[in-house]
Structures are given as C-alpha cells and as structure tokens.
Amino acid sequence: MPDRLPGYRPPARWLHWIVAVAVLMMIPAGLVMTQEGLPRPVQDTLFIFHKNLGTLLILVILVRVIYRLTHRPPPLPDSVPPWQRRAAAVSHGMLYALLVIMPISGFVRVRAGGYPIELLDRLGFGPLIGKSERLADAASALHAAAAFLLIAVLAVHVAAALQHALIRRDGVWSRMWPGRG
Template sequence: MPERLPGYRPPARWLHWIVAAAVLLMIPAGLTMTQEGLSRPVQDTLFLFHKNLGTVLIPVILMRVIYRLTHRPPPLPKTIPAWQRTAAAVSHGLLYALLIVMPLSGFVRVRAGGYPIELLDRLGFGPWIAKSESLADAASALHATAAFVLIAILAVHVGAALQHALIRRDGVWSRMWPGG
C-alpha cells in the first residue's frame, strides 16, 4: 500500500486537467490542420477550433500559473531520488513556460498574419497587432518549434506519471488525480 501523500488542492487539480484535456485536443488538431491534401472544410474547421481554443486557454493558463505561484505544491515523497526531483522541477518549469509561449505565439502569428480570431472578433476585441509578415513568420517558427518541444516534454511527463501510477504505485499519481 503506497504511503498516503498530501495531494494538490482541488483548484490546482481542476486547472491541471482542464489544460491537459485542451492541450491533448490542440496537439492533433494543430498537427493535422497544416497537412497537405487535407480537404478545405476539414482544414478550416481545425483552424477555427485550434485558434479559438488557444485564445480561451490564455486566461486559463494564466490562472493556473498564478495559482501555482501563490500555492506551493505538496512535497514529493522522501523516496524520490534527488535527480528525479530535479527532473520533475525542470520539466514542470518547461511545461509552464511552453504553456505560455504556445498560445501567445499562436496569437501573434494569426494576428500579425492578418487573420481573424473569430471569438475575439465577435467580442469586439481589436487585432492588437499590426499586420507584419516578418513578425508572423517569426511567431510561426517559434510556435512550431515550441510545439515539438512541448510534445516531447509532455511525453516524458505522462510517462513519469504512468510509471508512478502503474509501476511504483507510490501515491504520486493520486496527488493530482481529481478523485485523489
């Protein structure tokens, strides 16, 4: 039986799983929508979904970052080696940074490219950024590179979570699971 560890508070858990679900939807949409040979209606639908969900995610991610900065996470069990503690801290820091970079670079890419963000346009928000192909290209390159880094770090994060849940069974997984 694993040691009973203090878990994350409910707001941290809910913000984690809302962002996780959204990101896990955004990744395949983002990878698929840019493929050659995709039918125009499917591509348009994926672009609409991806950029508007990304826009909605910005305030949710900001809430998550603010919550994390103002609420210390529960400590890891003493049985976790120092190198794994360091790896966890580094990967979490990178995840948070990428969760900020991804929607902001996507927003800049779309707006600097002169494209609409339908949700913001309907709410009466202006473009905020002047059209600039060079800025759009730079934001696009950053967005694409950060996407692959995010996918790699998420794979490590999910792998570590599954290792704690299924192999070690040390209680680390249940700290973040909504039912904890």
C-alpha cells in the same frame, strides 16, 4: 507504499486536467490542420477550433500560473530520488514556459498574419497587433519549434506519471488525480 500523500488542492487539480485535456485536443488539430491535401472545410474547421481554444487557453493558463505562484505544491515523498526531484522541477518549469509560449506565439502569428480569431472578433476585441509578415513568420517558427518541444516534454511527463502510477505505486499519481477525495 504510502496510502495518502499530501495532494494538490482541488483548484490545482482541475486547472491541471482542464489544460491537459485542451492541450491533448490542440496537438492533433494543430498537426493535422497544416497538412497538404486536406479538404478545405476540414482544414478551416480545425483552424477555427485551434485558434479559439488557444485563445481560451491563454486565460486558463494565466490563472494556472498565478495559482501555482501563490500556492506551493505538496512535497514529493521521501522515496523519490534527488535526480527525479530535479528532473520533475525542470520538466514542470519547461511545461509552464511552453504553455505560456504556445498560445501567445499562436496569437501573434494569427494576428500579425492578418487572420481573424473568431471568438475575440465576436467579443469586439481588436487585433492588438498590426499586420506584419516578418512578425508572423517569426511567431510561426517559434510556435512550431515550441510545439514539438512541448510534445516531447509532455511525453516524458506522461511516462513519469505512468511510472509512478503503475510501477512504483508510490502515491505520486494520486496527488493530481481529480477524483481524489
């Protein structure tokens, strides 16, 4: 069991955990805000929270993707079998793709639906997209499908991380943990 594997650089770790915490707040808000019978003030608050945090996430995810493209991740330890390396590569690729698809499809759905994004409106940004029910419906369908796929891929990602942290104890978990020295 290695004591210290090469870890991710601090910017990669912080970007990972900022996105992780934000996404873990967005998922329940997104699932609850669309439920029938929810009191309107609660629903409105959740929609505003979800839309505006999603808008901020677009920027953070863009920075994260650029950082990832310009900084190679540290290698996995030799003890990780080839099939797990491939699975990790595929799941990370899916996570990045879904993290880009989700806020963009949400943005398109809201703006094409003619709804406000309060943060952008206060900053003076125009809608950027004309109102289109057809486009809003397509973006909504993409957003919903990608959301459930994201939840599934995140569940696998978290399960794999916990397996490395609690069962294998091979140092893979600590490479991304923000408290690492």
